[in-house]
Amino acid sequence: MYRKISAILIPTLLAAGIIAYMLYTVWGNLLTALQRAIPAYLLLAVLICITSWWLRGWRYHFILEGLNYSVGTVQSTACVCISQTANLIVPARLGDFVRAFILKHEYQTTYSEGVSSIVVERIFDVVIVAFLGAVSLFFVLNVPSWFYTIIVIPLLAGVIFLVFLLFIGKLTSKNRYIAILFTLLDEIRRASLSVKSILVLSATSIVIWLLDSLVTVAIVLMFQEQIPFAVVVLAIVIGNLVKAVPLTPGGIGTYELALAITFELAGVAPAEATLIAVIDHLVKNLVTAAGGIISIYYFGDWVIPEIKTAIDAKLSRRKET
Numbered sequence: 001m002y003r004k005i006s007a008i009l010i011p012t013l014l015a016a017g018i019i020a021y022m023l024y025t026v027w028g029n030l031l032t033a034l035q036r037a038i039p040a041y042l043l044l045a046v047l048i049c050i051t052s053w054w055l056r057g058w059r060y061h062f063i064l065e066g067l068n069y070s071v072g073t074v075q076s077t078a079c080v081c082i083s084q085t086a087n088l089i090v091p092a093r094l095g096d097f098v099r100a101f102i103l104k105h106e107y108q109t110t111y112s113e114g115v116s117s118i119v120v121e122r123i124f125d126v127v128i129v130a131f132l133g134a135v136s137l138f139f140v141l142n143v144p145s146w147f148y149t150i151i152v153i154p155l156l157a158g159v160i161f162l163v164f165l166l167f168i169g170k171l172t173s174k175n176r177y178i179a180i181l182f183t184l185l186d187e188i189r190r191a192s193l194s195v196k197s198i199l200v201l202s203a204t205s206i207v208i209w210l211l212d213s214l215v216t217v218a219i220v221l222m223f224q225e226q227i228p229f230a231v232v233v234l235a236i237v238i239g240n241l242v243k244a245v246p247l248t249p250g251g252i253g254t255y256e257l258a259l260a261i262t263f264e265l266a267g268v269a270p271a272e273a274t275l276i277a278v279i280d281h282l283v284k285n286l287v288t289a290a291g292g293i294i295s296i297y298y299f300g301d302w303v304i305p306e307i308k309t310a311i312d313a314k315l316s317r318r319k320e321t
Helices: 002-026 027-033 040-066 072-089 096-108 113-137 144-165 176-192 195-220 228-243 255-265 270-299 303-319
Strands: none
Touching: 002 040, 002 195, 027 255, 027 270, 040 072, 040 113, 040 195, 040 270, 072 096, 072 270, 096 113, 113 195, 113 303, 144 176, 144 195, 144 228, 176 195, 195 228, 195 270, 255 270, 270 303
């Protein structure tokens, strides 16, 4: 019981502590920065964010098609929103597994197919984010050496994994657990490694992350700052790659810190950099949560018990290990 509570409470307190420290260090200048804000850009940021989530849903619909499941864009978007909303509450991205439960309940997929579809989505997200970061480095001067490490390692890892999938054949094993792994690899390959899949998933992922960057651009304009687009893209890349390490629910705290550091390196005042980072993540998380709540009502009241079951099961497994 206590371990389950601490598994959620400790990461949440860590996230709150990071945000509180960031705001405390620039508290004297926050009101001045807020008074200069132009609210119209906040609406623009929300609209771009909604568009980005809709495209994420279409991409997930395409991934499921690769596994021979016909799931409409509305339904696939709802699946993504629910799982990402769960990730805002629980640590270690356990909310992702909710999607596998929903797919099985609504479309009779296997759990391995649900997990495989999520892995495909994550691979293309990480590879494309790292790729955009690598490109942005050519336009940003005086970048710390650790930025290169954060970008290059996931980029290489993702490419190596895709090449590995490309060259392995159909694998079998009499061992139950190895057989499950081989099944996952085969499903991932089927959903992602045709020429059409690579082109479509790469293109949509690029647009998704550029839209994510444009949300931040709108927040930058809201505070009447001028930050080069390449710097914004680099900040989004660093923030999301740092957030991929599940230290806090939804990467809250670590994402804001990474964005603020990147903006400050580009010459943005600490107060403005902190506000942009905090408001940017707040907007994205609130849109995500709103989409998740609407999606829960869309699928039905059975979703909440399924989410609780999925989270309890995963936390119990972590306790046993």
